[in-house]
Amino acid sequence: MSILVVGSVALDSVETPHGSVDAALGGSATFFSVAASYFAPVRLVAVVGTDFAEEHVAFLRSRGVDLEGLERREGKTFHWKGRYTGDMNEATTLATDLNVYAEFDPKLPAAYRDSDYVFLANIAPDLQYRVLDQATRPRLVTADTMNLWINTAKADLLRTLQRVDILVINDGEARLLSGEANLIKASRAILRMGPSRVVVKKGSHGAISLTADSYCVTPAYPLEEVADPTGAGDTFAGGFVGYVASAGAADERAIRNAMLFGTALASFDVEDFSLNRQRALTRAEIDRRVEELREFVSTD
């Protein structure tokens, strides 16, 4: 039940109405790994520069993340700088310094090739495709994507989607990818692109999941304050894939519970900047929040 994630490990400088951080730990693979680590062993493939602090490596190790696939390259780590304002639904990117990430060409260590659960974080779709070429027997391939790739690498993305079981994206991305404003229509259109399941994250409105013959709805965890939304999507995906891996099945029941765990993890992530909230987060706290989510929709 090993999980493989390929994505970015980055340093983020983020401003929100509630404060700011400079060059704090971030990146899609980082948020995913830490969230998934509560449920199953995680193997990480990413690249960092020589400036990447040992304390970050130590934190990922403390969560049991296998770092054999974390390549260290001469140069600087990928650095993203962004600002959230207003309802904080979307970040304004102030700077993207790809640095060593510009030449990222994911290579799976031999020991990673047999990973059961593969998560393709938000990297270029042709890189996602090449990761799948190296995975020998994935039981379940889950992927994310973003507006940039939908707009600039649609053909690559459509080719990759043919090999993806579950696409986990947000509502804006689902609309852009499908060309449909209605999210149910958008989800059905995406199912025709290859995935057998689509999970659409709607921020404070929760998440939905659709297959050819099922539909489910997960409530958001009600928060009066969001300190920093960075990483919420990857954290959701980490809780989601992590739970599915720990359940050892991707049937409808496991998926619905996985969505609750993803939601709970993401709700913790946004309570503080970077991965600060996760540093002291326990599985018991996660389980408690999942029980609260169940109670919000209970009619018994």
Add this chain to the structure above:
Amino acid sequence: MSILVVGSVALDSVETPHGSVDAALGGSATFFSVAASYFAPVRLVAVVGTDFAEEHVAFLRSRGVDLEGLERREGKTFHWKGRYTGDMNEATTLATDLNVYAEFDPKLPAAYRDSDYVFLANIAPDLQYRVLDQATRPRLVTADTMNLWINTAKADLLRTLQRVDILVINDGEARLLSGEANLIKASRAILRMGPSRVVVKKGSHGAISLTADSYCVTPAYPLEEVADPTGAGDTFAGGFVGYVASAGAADERAIRNAMLFGTALASFDVEDFSLNRQRALTRAEIDRRVEELREFVSTD
């Protein structure tokens, strides 16, 4: 378990991307009454003109709605003309001819004064207040309001809210009334205005309900096509109050089930123009849709 509704009975001319109707049956009290009539006896207080067709009266009678409180006045019936475009979340009002509704001064027939469940549809807050003066022993007062009254009659509205148990409004109205962008904060602010419960309708994102010590989430019914959203809010309220009345209790369990019934009713309403879908709608169809809603959030 009698229900009293005071609001408008109107003729609506509506255009949407899916078609149009001219001077079709509408009005907040109409949509509410028809929805609530599936659950409990409804008493209606409203005013119409001499042009109000007998077939509309016959339809309301066929649903068992008590029309002793439907005043007929020399002149024309309230006529609303509106258009929905794009995502159809909000109507553009093209014309509002108040006609006989301009002098609406709700008078409860003697037989209505002892109504157990009172719904104050979206009329001027001072009229809502005067309705409550005439109700001798309401067990539960539920109310709606709108941007117009929040902007132009806030003091009256705040006075009325002191006497309201449950406020049922949409997300935009909750934000405007409270001055809070976050819906959880907005809901808590509204609780401080008087109501012990607030229900916030979020269209395709479902509905939430909050009290001082409870929170619940109801999914929307997934629809690929909305023909005409007119009356969805009043239809939700009708299903909601109707179910609560039939349950004979407004405890948390009854309220959560009532939200499912309100949601199911509203989802039928928007499938066709005016009250056309409701004309052939059966209780069995409503119950079936409620079971589907339960299934969407089930994790068993």
